Amino acid sequence: MDIYIPTPLRAYTGQQATVSVEADTVDAALAQLTTAHPELKRHLFNDDGRLRAFVNLYLNDEDVRYLPEKQGTKTTQSDALSIIPSIAGGGGEARYSGRC
Amino acid sequence: MSSLAEATALPELTTDDLQRYARHLILPEVGLEGQRKLKAARVLCVGTGGLGAPLALYLAAAGIGTLGLVDFDTVDLSNLQRQIIHATPDVGRLKVDSAANKLLALNPALHVVRHNTMLTSANALEIFRDYDVIADGTDNFQTRYLVNDACVLLGKPNAYGSIFRFEGQCTVFAAEDGPCYRCLYPEPPPPGLVPSCAEGGVLGILPGLVGVLQATEVIKLTLGIGAPLIGRLLLIDALSTRFRELKLRKNPDCPVCGTHPTVTELIDYNQFCGVAGAEESVREAAVKGGALPQQNGVNQIPVQELKRRREAGENPFVLDVREPWEYQIANLGGHLIPQGELAARTGELPRDQTIVVQCKSGGRSQNAAELLQARGFRVENLAGGITGWSNEIDPSVPKY
Numbered sequence: 001m002d003i004y005i006p007t008p009l010r011a012y013t014g015q016q017a018t019v020s021v022e023a024d025t026v027d028a029a030l031a032q033l034t035t036a037h038p039e040l041k042r043h044l045f046n047d048d049g050r051l052r053a054f055v056n057l058y059l060n061d062e063d064v065r066y067l068p069e070k071q072g073t074k075t076t077q078s079d080a081l082s083i084i085p086s087i088a089g090g091g092g093e094a095r096y097s098g099r100c
Numbered sequence: 101m102s103s104l105a106e107a108t109a110l111p112e113l114t115t116d117d118l119q120r121y122a123r124h125l126i127l128p129e130v131g132l133e134g135q136r137k138l139k140a141a142r143v144l145c146v147g148t149g150g151l152g153a154p155l156a157l158y159l160a161a162a163g164i165g166t167l168g169l170v171d172f173d174t175v176d177l178s179n180l181q182r183q184i185i186h187a188t189p190d191v192g193r194l195k196v197d198s199a200a201n202k203l204l205a206l207n208p209a210l211h212v213v214r215h216n217t218m219l220t221s222a223n224a225l226e227i228f229r230d231y232d233v234i235a236d237g238t239d240n241f242q243t244r245y246l247v248n249d250a251c252v253l254l255g256k257p258n259a260y261g262s263i264f265r266f267e268g269q270c271t272v273f274a275a276e277d278g279p280c281y282r283c284l285y286p287e288p289p290p291p292g293l294v295p296s297c298a299e300g301g302v303l304g305i306l307p308g309l310v311g312v313l314q315a316t317e318v319i320k321l322t323l324g325i326g327a328p329l330i331g332r333l334l335l336i337d338a339l340s341t342r343f344r345e346l347k348l349r350k351n352p353d354c355p356v357c358g359t360h361p362t363v364t365e366l367i368d369y370n371q372f373c374g375v376a377g378a379e380e381s382v383r384e385a386a387v388k389g390g391a392l393p394q395q396n397g398v399n400q401i402p403v404q405e406l407k408r409r410r411e412a413g414e415n416p417f418v419l420d421v422r423e424p425w426e427y428q429i430a431n432l433g434g435h436l437i438p439q440g441e442l443a444a445r446t447g448e449l450p451r452d453q454t455i456v457v458q459c460k461s462g463g464r465s466q467n468a469a470e471l472l473q474a475r476g477f478r479v480e481n482l483a484g485g486i487t488g489w490s491n492e493i494d495p496s497v498p499k500y
Contacts, residue, residue: 007267017340053287061346084335084346086285087264089302090151090239 001075003033004082012039026057026064027071029081044083056084110136111165116209121163134323135163141322144168144231146219146247148199150307151237151261151314153185158315159235160203160210164322167203168213168231171195178500182304219243221366224250233318235259237311241288242369248273248281249366252357257330259317261310266303268310268336271329271348272317274357278330283351288373306338392483398469400483403492406432406456418456418482419449421468430486430498432458439464446475458482460500 002018013019019036023029034041046052051071057064059073059081067073075081113121113135124130130138141164145152148171159167175183175190175198190198196214203212215227219238228234228250236247236258244262251258251274258273260281274280313334320326335344356363392400409416418434420427427436437445439459449455455477459465462485469479482488490497 007265017337052289054285054289056284058346061344063347063349066349082335082344082346084333086241086244086289087262087267087269088239088241088244089263090147090149090237090261090307 001029001077001079001081003029004080006083006085006087008085008087009040009043009083012043013037022077023075025071025075026059026073026081029075030057030071054086058082058084109140111139112136113139114209117163120207124163129325130323134325137322137324138163138319139165141233142166142168142231143318143322144170144228144234145237146170146234146243147237147239148183148185148195149173149179149237149239150182150263150302150304151311152235153183153199154308154311155235155237155261155315155318156199156203157185157206158312159318160207162315162319163207164210164318166211166213166231168215168227169196169199170215170217170219170227171199172216172218182302182307184308219246221246221369224366225254228254228256231256233257233259233321235261235314235318237261237307237314241373242375244281245288245372246366246369249356249363252280253365257321259314259321261307261314263302263306263310265301266306266337266339268306268338270310270313270317270334270336271332272321275321275328275330277350279348279350280354280357282356283354284333284348286351286355290374303338306336309336309338395466395481396470398466398473399480400462401456401480402483403488406482406489407493416456417450417453418458419465419468420458421465422459422486426460426500429500430490432486432489432497434458439468442468442471446472446477449477451477454478454480456480456482459485461485461487 001023002020004018005013005016010017019033021029021032023032034044044052044055051057059067059075060079064070064073113132118125121135124135125132143159143164145156145167148156148169156167156169173195175186175193175195177191179186180188185202186195186198194216196216200212200214203210217223224246234247234251234256236244238244238247247258257275260273261268261270272278317329320328331348333346333348335346350357352359355361392402394400406416418432420431420434420436421439421442423438424436435448437448455472457465457469457472457479462481462483465485466481469481472479486497487499490499
C-alpha cells in the first residue's frame with residue numbers, strides 16, 4: 001500500500017511523496033516506513049514509541065485514532081495511509097516558530 | 101428571529117447594488133435575499149498576507165458589507181510574489197492601509213475596519229466579538245491556536261486555510277457541533293521539529309488557491325447554502341494537482357470544545373507553542389548594544405561585533421550553515437557547510453580559534469553551534485544572521 005508523505009517530512013524520504021510498503025496493519029506499515037527511512041522516526045514517534053500528538057494518521061479518509069483497532073487496524077494493498085502534519089503557513093513571512 | 105423578521109432586518113440593496121451584483125441576483129441560490137445577507141455580513145480577515153489578500157478581495161467583490169482586517173505588518177517587496185492585494189508603490193506602507201485602499205477601489209460601498217495590531221490573548225475576544233465569521237490567514241502556530249480558541253469561546257465559525265511550499269489545507273473549524281483546530285491538532289509541534297525557513301518557501305499562486313477556497317466557505321456560511329467544509333479537511337497538492345478530503349471528527353475530550361473543556365479563557369500561546377520571547381530579547385539587547393544572553397549555553401554575538409572584529413583584522417572564522425542556493429543569493433564570505441552535512445564534515449573546522457556560526461537569522465546556526473560545542477569546538481552564534489547584517493551593517497546585502 002502507499003503511504004503519503006507530506007511536504008515537511010519529504011526531506012527524510014529522499015523527497016519521495018509516496019512510499020510503498022507491503023503490510024497487513026497500520027503499525028506494520030509504519031514500522032516498514034521508518035525502517036526504510038530511519039530519520040522519520042523521531043518526527044513521527046516520541047521517546048516512548050507512541051505517535052506524536054501533532055501528527056495525524058489517516059487510513060484512507062478516516063482518522064486512525066477513531067478506528068476501533070486504531071494502529072492495529074488491518075490493511076490491504078489498495079488502502080492508502082496518509083500522514084497529516086500541522087502546517088501553519090499563511091503566505092506571510094517565514095515565521096516558523098522563530099527557528100529561521 | 102422568524103425568517104420574515106430576519107428578512108426585514110436585512111439592509112436594502114441600492115440601484116448600484118442591483119447592477120453590481122446582477123450575476124449573483126440571477127442565481128436562485130443567492131438572489132435578492134442572499135445578496136442582502138452578504139451586505140449585512142461582518143467578516144474578519146486575520147492577516148492580509150498570502151491567504152488574506154485573495155480572500156479579502158473576493159469577499160469585497162462579492163458584496164460582504166463589513167470587512168475587518170487584522171495586520172501589524174508593513175508591505176515588503178518580497179510579499180508581492182503572492183500578496184496580490186498589495187502593489188509595488190505600497191512597499192513600506194501599513195498592510196491594513198494598503199489593503200483597505202484596494203478593497204475600497206474595488207467596492208466603495210464596503211465598510212472596512214482596520215485593526216493595525218498584532219492579535220493577542222488580550223485583544224482577540226474584543227476584536228472578534230463584532231464579526232459573524234472569522235477567516236484565519238495567519239502564518240504561525242501561536243496565532244492559529246489563539247484564533248481557534250477565541251472562535252470556540254465566542255461560537256464563531258473559522259474559515260481556515262494554511263499552506264506550506266506546494267501544499268495547502270482548508271476547512272471550517274468551530275462551527276456549531278463541528279470540530280475545532282485542537283480536535284485535529286491537540287498540541288503544536290515543538291519548535292525543533294518545525295521546518296526551518298530553508299525548508300520553507302511557498303509557490304506564489306498556492307495562497308491564491310487556498311484563500312479563494314476560504315472565501316467560498318465564508319460566502320456559503322453567510323448564505324446558508326451548499327455543504328460547507330465542516331468536519332472535512334481538504335488537502336491541496338499543487339505539484340500533483342491533487343485534491344483529497346479527509347473526515348474530521350469532533351473530539352469529545354477536546355480541551356477547548358469538548359464536553360468538559362479545560363481551556364475556558366485565552367492562554368499564553370507563545371508558552372503553549374514553546375516559543376518564549378527569547379528571540380525578542382536577543383534583538384532588544386542587540387539594539388541597546390549590550391551583551392547578549394547565552395542561548396542553551398552558546399554565546400551570542402551581535403552583527404556589530406563581527407564587523408568590529410573584521411575591521412580590527414582579527415580575521416574571525418565564519419561558518420555559514422545555510423543551503424548552497426541561499427549562499428548564492430547572499431553571503432558574508434563564510435565557510436559553507438549546510439546544517440544537514442555538518443555532523444559529517446567537522447574535520448573542515450579549526451579547533452584553535454573561535455568559530456562564528458551564521459545562518460539566515462540565527463535559528464539554524466544556534467542548532468549548529470550547539471552541535472559543535474558538544475563536540476568540543478569553541479563557537480559563537482551570530483544573532484540575527486545575515487538578515488541582521490543586512491539590516492544593521494550593510495543594506496546592499498540582499499534579504500530574501
